[in-house]
Amino acid sequence: MPTRAESPVKRPEAGDDAPVLQIDSVNTTFQTRFGPVEVVNDASLTVHAGESVAVVGESGSGKSVTALSVMGLLENTGEVTHGSIRLRGRELVGLPKRAYRAVRGRNVGMIFQDPTTCLDPVYTIGYQIVQAIRVHTDSGRRAARERAIELLTMVGIPDSASRMSAYPHELSGGQRQRVMIAIALACGPDLLIADEPTTALDVTVQAQILDLLQQTRRELGTALLLITHDLAVVSEVAERVVVMYAGQVVEQGPVADVLTAPQHPYTAALLRSVPPAVTDRSAKLHVIEGTVPSPHTMPSGCRFAPRCAHVMDHCATDQPPLFEVPGEREQQSRCWLADSDQHPASSAPEAHAATEVPR
Numbered sequence: 001m002p003t004r005a006e007s008p009v010k011r012p013e014a015g016d017d018a019p020v021l022q023i024d025s026v027n028t029t030f031q032t033r034f035g036p037v038e039v040v041n042d043a044s045l046t047v048h049a050g051e052s053v054a055v056v057g058e059s060g061s062g063k064s065v066t067a068l069s070v071m072g073l074l075e076n077t078g079e080v081t082h083g084s085i086r087l088r089g090r091e092l093v094g095l096p097k098r099a100y101r102a103v104r105g106r107n108v109g110m111i112f113q114d115p116t117t118c119l120d121p122v123y124t125i126g127y128q129i130v131q132a133i134r135v136h137t138d139s140g141r142r143a144a145r146e147r148a149i150e151l152l153t154m155v156g157i158p159d160s161a162s163r164m165s166a167y168p169h170e171l172s173g174g175q176r177q178r179v180m181i182a183i184a185l186a187c188g189p190d191l192l193i194a195d196e197p198t199t200a201l202d203v204t205v206q207a208q209i210l211d212l213l214q215q216t217r218r219e220l221g222t223a224l225l226l227i228t229h230d231l232a233v234v235s236e237v238a239e240r241v242v243v244m245y246a247g248q249v250v251e252q253g254p255v256a257d258v259l260t261a262p263q264h265p266y267t268a269a270l271l272r273s274v275p276p277a278v279t280d281r282s283a284k285l286h287v288i289e290g291t292v293p294s295p296h297t298m299p300s301g302c303r304f305a306p307r308c309a310h311v312m313d314h315c316a317t318d319q320p321p322l323f324e325v326p327g328e329r330e331q332q333s334r335c336w337l338a339d340s341d342q343h344p345a346s347s348a349p350e351a352h353a354a355t356e357v358p359r
């Protein structure tokens, strides 16, 4: 059950190996004018200290709603209706708003695709970073200012002391994203959640921001939950990947295994739909036929069945659980093909052959 304590999450003691984030069987439901709709169903994932985990899936698969559920930032019409979300072992589901505010920023920071939604145009960036530090720590004004300058330098803003007095509109898109990362890191959170942090940036700036996130992880040990639709970014940045489809986790495992030997037909199709390298003009772009079902009209069996090339009779009626994939790999797949009772490990379907992700 949720705890009512209002203090920020305790820093881990030496030897404390509780995952930084543990999401177990979470359902998130919105009240709409058509009634309640469950847009995330039975989502489970774990992020360990210093680890980088990517969440991928088509638009509308529930990636952002999962992140907002962790952050306690769902709109008033949304609610986690089932399951558990633990940060360093502390239950967040049901946490009072005030306690959640203390957790956000102090223990978990979030960066979004569009930094302008988070940066206030009427305050200087220096003021906004100093505020983020002072709200969550007992730093005095001068110490907070020094820390803010340090953070700006760390995220690669040149001439950081004088840039403190700049307003968001005076910075480039990439610089604004760096400032947002500085704010998210202001209090040394255990976990950074980045929702499509590079989608709005041009390719060279994208690479710089991804490098910065990697550097943060190496130097500060901050775990990263990265939401993206870009499999090239996944292969570049993440150690483990969680694939979502129609509100459910359909596959997860180490990046090297999932990207080379996907076990779920959706993951395999997603990999085939990665645009070929721009230099390869003969390569064909595969499209996944059909569309993601609407949360109002979810199929009663496997949610991918209507689009699946391997569909079997019972897929339309029986919803598969997340199976442990037999063998050495630490992979899970929500597909009846991964049910070892019916399909021994050796009979992996051809569609799941290795696919190369262009970088």
Ligand SMILES: Nc1ncnc2c1ncn2[C@@H]1O[C@H](COP(=O)(O)OP(=O)(O)OP(=O)(O)O)[C@@H](O)[C@H]1O
Pocket: 030, 032, 039, 057, 058, 059, 060, 061, 062, 063, 064, 065, 066, 075, 077, 078, 229, 295
């Ligand atoms: N406030 C809301 N009320 C009702 N439904 C919502 C609300 N917010 C999101 N949804 C629905 O939840 C589902 C999942 O949305 P979500 O934004 O998490 O997808 P996503 O995978 O992050 O997509 P994208 O890559 O486009 O951001 C979608 O069907 C969306 O329409």
